[in-house]
Amino acid sequence: MSADAPVILVPYGDDPLRHLATLLLERHKDRLPDLSQQVVLLPHTSAVPRFRRILREQAALKDFSALLPPFTGTLTAWATRYADGDKHRLSTTAHEILLLGLLHDYPQWRREHGDWPLADSLLELFDDLALHECRLPDDPDDLMRKVIASRGADMDDFSPFSDEAQLVHTLWSAWRERLRADNLQDQALQFTDSLARSLDQLAIDTKIYLAGFVDFSNVELNWIKTLMGRRRLTLLLHGTSGNDMEYSAKRLIDETGVKSSSAESHDAYADFLDRVFATDDGNLRQRAQKQAAFSSTSPAHGHLVLHQAADAESEARAIDLQVRRWFTQGHRDIGIVTNDRKLARRVRALLERARIGLVDAGGWTLSTTSAATALARWLECVEQNFAHEPLLDLLKSPFLQLDVGYPDFDRLVSLFEQTVIRSNNITSGLEHYRHGLERAKTDWRDELADASGALAQLLDRLESAASPLIPLTTARLRALPEFLEALHKSLENLGLSAGLENDAAGRELLNVLDEMRAAARHGTLRLAWAGFHQWLRRGMEQRRFHPPMQGRGVELMGFAESRLYRFDALIVAGAVREHLPGQIGVPPYFNDNIRTELGLPSLARRHATLFQDFRRLLEAAPRVLVSLRREHEGERLVPSPWVERIRAFHELAYGASLSDPELEWLVQQADAVIVMRDAPLPAPVAPPAARLPASMLPAAFTATDYQRLINCPYQFFAARGLGLAPEEEVREEIEKVDYGIHVHRILQAFHSGVPGLPGPWREKLDDATRPEAEAMLRQISQKVFARDLRRRFLARGWLYRWEKCIPAYLDWELKRAAHWQAEATEVKKERVYQEGGTQITLIGRIDRLDHGKDGYGIIDYKTGSVPTRDQVLQGESIQLPFYALLLEQENIAQATFLALEDEDVKEKTTLDGESLALLRAAVRERLMLLKRRLDAGAPLPAWGDMETCRICEMEGLCRREMWAEPKSSAS
Numbered sequence: 001m002s003a004d005a006p007v008i009l010v011p012y013g014d015d016p017l018r019h020l021a022t023l024l025l026e027r028h029k030d031r032l033p034d035l036s037q038q039v040v041l042l043p044h045t046s047a048v049p050r051f052r053r054i055l056r057e058q059a060a061l062k063d064f065s066a067l068l069p070p071f072t073g074t075l076t077a078w079a080t081r082y083a084d085g086d087k088h089r090l091s092t093t094a095h096e097i098l099l100l101g102l103l104h105d106y107p108q109w110r111r112e113h114g115d116w117p118l119a120d121s122l123l124e125l126f127d128d129l130a131l132h133e134c135r136l137p138d139d140p141d142d143l144m145r146k147v148i149a150s151r152g153a154d155m156d157d158f159s160p161f162s163d164e165a166q167l168v169h170t171l172w173s174a175w176r177e178r179l180r181a182d183n184l185q186d187q188a189l190q191f192t193d194s195l196a197r198s199l200d201q202l203a204i205d206t207k208i209y210l211a212g213f214v215d216f217s218n219v220e221l222n223w224i225k226t227l228m229g230r231r232r233l234t235l236l237l238h239g240t241s242g243n244d245m246e247y248s249a250k251r252l253i254d255e256t257g258v259k260s261s262s263a264e265s266h267d268a269y270a271d272f273l274d275r276v277f278a279t280d281d282g283n284l285r286q287r288a289q290k291q292a293a294f295s296s297t298s299p300a301h302g303h304l305v306l307h308q309a310a311d312a313e314s315e316a317r318a319i320d321l322q323v324r325r326w327f328t329q330g331h332r333d334i335g336i337v338t339n340d341r342k343l344a345r346r347v348r349a350l351l352e353r354a355r356i357g358l359v360d361a362g363g364w365t366l367s368t369t370s371a372a373t374a375l376a377r378w379l380e381c382v383e384q385n386f387a388h389e390p391l392l393d394l395l396k397s398p399f400l401q402l403d404v405g406y407p408d409f410d411r412l413v414s415l416f417e418q419t420v421i422r423s424n425n426i427t428s429g430l431e432h433y434r435h436g437l438e439r440a441k442t443d444w445r446d447e448l449a450d451a452s453g454a455l456a457q458l459l460d461r462l463e464s465a466a467s468p469l470i471p472l473t474t475a476r477l478r479a480l481p482e483f484l485e486a487l488h489k490s491l492e493n494l495g496l497s498a499g500l501e502n503d504a505a506g507r508e509l510l511n512v513l514d515e516m517r518a519a520a521r522h523g524t525l526r527l528a529w530a531g532f533h534q535w536l537r538r539g540m541e542q543r544r545f546h547p548p549m550q551g552r553g554v555e556l557m558g559f560a561e562s563r564l565y566r567f568d569a570l571i572v573a574g575a576v577r578e579h580l581p582g583q584i585g586v587p588p589y590f591n592d593n594i595r596t597e598l599g600l601p602s603l604a605r606r607h608a609t610l611f612q613d614f615r616r617l618l619e620a621a622p623r624v625l626v627s628l629r630r631e632h633e634g635e636r637l638v639p640s641p642w643v644e645r646i647r648a649f650h651e652l653a654y655g656a657s658l659s660d661p662e663l664e665w666l667v668q669q670a671d672a673v674i675v676m677r678d679a680p681l682p683a684p685v686a687p688p689a690a691r692l693p694a695s696m697l698p699a700a701f702t703a704t705d706y707q708r709l710i711n712c713p714y715q716f717f718a719a720r721g722l723g724l725a726p727e728e729e730v731r732e733e734i735e736k737v738d739y740g741i742h743v744h745r746i747l748q749a750f751h752s753g754v755p756g757l758p759g760p761w762r763e764k765l766d767d768a769t770r771p772e773a774e775a776m777l778r779q780i781s782q783k784v785f786a787r788d789l790r791r792r793f794l795a796r797g798w799l800y801r802w803e804k805c806i807p808a809y810l811d812w813e814l815k816r817a818a819h820w821q822a823e824a825t826e827v828k829k830e831r832v833y834q835e836g837g838t839q840i841t842l843i844g845r846i847d848r849l850d851h852g853k854d855g856y857g858i859i860d861y862k863t864g865s866v867p868t869r870d871q872v873l874q875g876e877s878i879q880l881p882f883y884a885l886l887l888e889q890e891n892i893a894q895a896t897f898l899a900l901e902d903e904d905v906k907e908k909t910t911l912d913g914e915s916l917a918l919l920r921a922a923v924r925e926r927l928m929l930l931k932r933r934l935d936a937g938a939p940l941p942a943w944g945d946m947e948t949c950r951i952c953e954m955e956g957l958c959r960r961e962m963w964a965e966p967k968s969s970a971s
């Protein structure tokens with residue numbers, strides 16, 4: 001290799017960065033350790049740390065423990081140092097907006113291709129035109145003629161192509177004119193201009209080194225040639241100097257027009273690969289015969305394995321297994337290169353399960369961060385009339401900073417969810433939440449005593465924060481700055497901006513929004529809300545976080561990122577045609593002929609660049625596995641043509657495959673899957689019996705608590721002690737539980753009155769007044785169901801069901817009125833019992849309390865199943881005696897369930913005064929006993945019977961399935 005040659009060809013099997021480090025230290029040995037005047041340009045930033053490390057290592061071998069390093073970075077980043085400060089640079093976002101504005105006059109194209117795909121492909125074309133120094137003809141007709149000629153059509157038949165040529169020509173001209181008039185530069189123009197300026201401004205003793213590039217635009221190539229002419233630039237290409245034009249290195253050498261120098265390399269495996277892919281040395285069979293004559297044993301054995309898996313999961317498992325095999329053999333720098341992101345994610349999960357840490361250069365998008373989720377939820381609130389799900393997500397977001405004068409915001413949100421949303425089953429709408437809050441102030445008086453003001457304020461703040469955006473969601477086309485200013489104001493009012501400032505991803509999100517605001521000023525684009533929201537989402541999806549690669553350890557990457565890398569071992573994964581070479585994007589206009597005629601890179605050239613990456617990787621490590629799969633969801637997949645060529649060539653030359661039978665066997669073995677093999681199978685467990693510290697006992701016991709203690713004490717422990725009882729679902733459609741709530745409310749309004757509803761009924765109920773009473777009940781019913789009737793499809797059916805029940809209810813009421821008078825409804829009670837050192841507080845709500853000549857009567861409405869008399873008398877169902885315990889009155893003459901069924905209303909399981917007194921005393925005694933034991937920290941065993949367990953949500957906690965012998969109900 002000549003040390004002075006301007007183009008150096010480094011064989012695929014060698015490391016260009018090592019050659020480059022050697023070259024730098026050699027050429028500038030007189031100035032060591034100062035290399036700060038020199039410039040090293042690489043195709044991507046991930047190669048920078050690896051180059052610095054190699055340079056340091058090689059300098060140390062020459063006794064330089066420290067260096068003043070050369071500038072090392074990408075060509076684009078370096079060129080911006082020479083950018084014209086008088087020109088304003090357009091960001092990518094401003095770029096898009098400007099073009100979308102120009103596209104406004106082409107509705108048909110926008111409809112056909114979609115706004116964003118069309119803008120993306122046009123911007124790519126404009127960048128290509130600028131970077132390849134292509135000028136479109138001044139006259140659009142000339143361009144049209146070129147298009148028509150390239151399609152092999154007649155001039156008489158040009159109408160299908162005239163739109164295409166016209167669109168591109170008009171937009172290109174308008175685009176250039178707009179940039180010129182506003183003194184703007186897009187990125188391609190700035191890059192072009194900066195490279196030209198660098199030629200005049202480059203420091204006299206600076207030498208430039210480029211390594212690892214696989215293609216250059218015309219602008220870059222001209223810049224390279226100029227600097228080579230001045231002996232200021234050296235190009236290190238990776239590849240072969242063979243005549244085959246499939247190798248882009250050969251083309252680049254030809255294009256620079258200088259003589260290249262090749263590093264020496266004699267490697268049988270490299271020769272084998274060159275023969276596989278040579279197209280100027282006979283057909284595949286002839287080349288295979290030459291290979292067999294040249295070497296009687298396969299040079300690929302020990303270097304290259306082709307593994308064909310059945311499906312994606314088997315392929316991922318094979319990769320996981322192979323990485324672990326290499327690990328056990330002591331190889332540490334392992335690359336996994338693939339264009340298949342889905343496969344990459346699965347491989348990452350498997351390797352993480354095997355505790356093999358890896359860096360995934362694919363990174364993640366801003367849209368997947370919790371900061372972007374908070375913004376997305378807020379926009380959903382605005383669009384969906386504050387639907388409860390996005391609203392609760394937003395309120396629970398750590399980024400929200402709303403000061404509503406309440407010390408514990410988390411508790412406030414929890415109260416809002418419990419007392420307003422879930423207990424009133426409100427699905428959306430600030431006015432509904434306000435209405436729900438008014439009701440909750442009565443129903444949850446104690447809980448909301450100090451919070452209702454803050455909740456009202458919270459709703460006001462949400463409304464005020466949404467107010468700049470709400471009118472825009474329904475408006476026709478608006479200018480982008482209008483949307484962005486409104487969004488900015490809204491986020492400020494909401495306190496979301498302040499919260500996002502405290503988080504790295506949040507700050508990035510705010511930067512994106514700022515960039516969008518700045519960019520929006522450059523265009524006249526007008527969008528409807530849906531278009532704006534789509535643009536915003538796109539902005540979040542386009543911004544990616546890439547973890548820095550180290551060039552060490554296990555790393556997952558794409559083909560382009562693998563340039564300038566060397567590995568101990570390498571896997572090229574997903575080698576099916578769909579991903580290798582994969583689809584080369586075909587723009588919606590201009591076929592390959594016209595693109596070539598205009599001087600743009602042809603598809604063949606882009607294809608050659610991809611091939612160059614694949615070919616390089618086959619020698620990027622001493623051991624390479626290429627994996628692919630046969631099918632995906634029942635559909636046969638076509639192998640990559642490049643892999644197929646290697647497979648066929650090897651078969652022809654050596655009559656053997658390049659598979660690894662051991663790997664194929666291992667993948668089939670269940671033992672090869674990572675599991676905790678040493679861990680014994682979980683042993684059956686005894687039913688748990690937890691102790692609840694006295695401090696965690698509920699302050700007051702409801703009938704449900706007591707019922708839980710009897711049914712399964714462990715369920716009580718989990719639900720009430722640990723607070724794990726699930727929140728009630730907010731139901732989109734009316735269900736039986738809502739029906740029951742509505743019926744309770746209707747009867748409350750009828751007998752006692754409810755603010756805002758008709759009633760109460762104050763007349764004596766008899767045959768004469770009955771029609772009037774029925775009318776009132778129907779009026780109340782309509783009003784109670786009104787909100788659901790507007791929003792829920794099934795509400796009318798439930799109302800109809802209740803209305804059919806009204807005559808039966810009045811019949812029953814007429815009979816009952818002969819002996820009983822309704823005294824109160826929805827009676828909220830709290831009572832304390834004390835015995836010795838034991839105290840218990842009971843709370844509950846009695847549906848209806850009547851008064852008759854012998855005393856009081858308790859009624860519990862039932863719209864569902866009713867406990868049997870036996871269950872009540874045997875103490876299994878404790879509701880009625882529990883209510884009796886809540887009352888101070890001793891003279892309770894009756895307690896009954898009132899079953900409100902279809903067209904039928906009946907008293908069921910009625911207890912007379914005597915039975916009730918006995919049960920009340922027994923329940924009280926048992927309650928005191930239980931409380932005494934709870935105070936003493938007695939265990940709370942799990943003993944639910946089939947029926948209790950069937951509807952219990954704590955099964956995962958008590959691990960009932962794991963019990964040695966599930967117990968049946970205990971006494």
Ligand code: SF4
Pocket residue numbers: 711712714715942943944945948949952953954955958959960
């Ligand atoms: S699943 Fe059964 S045993 Fe377990 S906590 Fe629930 S009721 Fe008790």
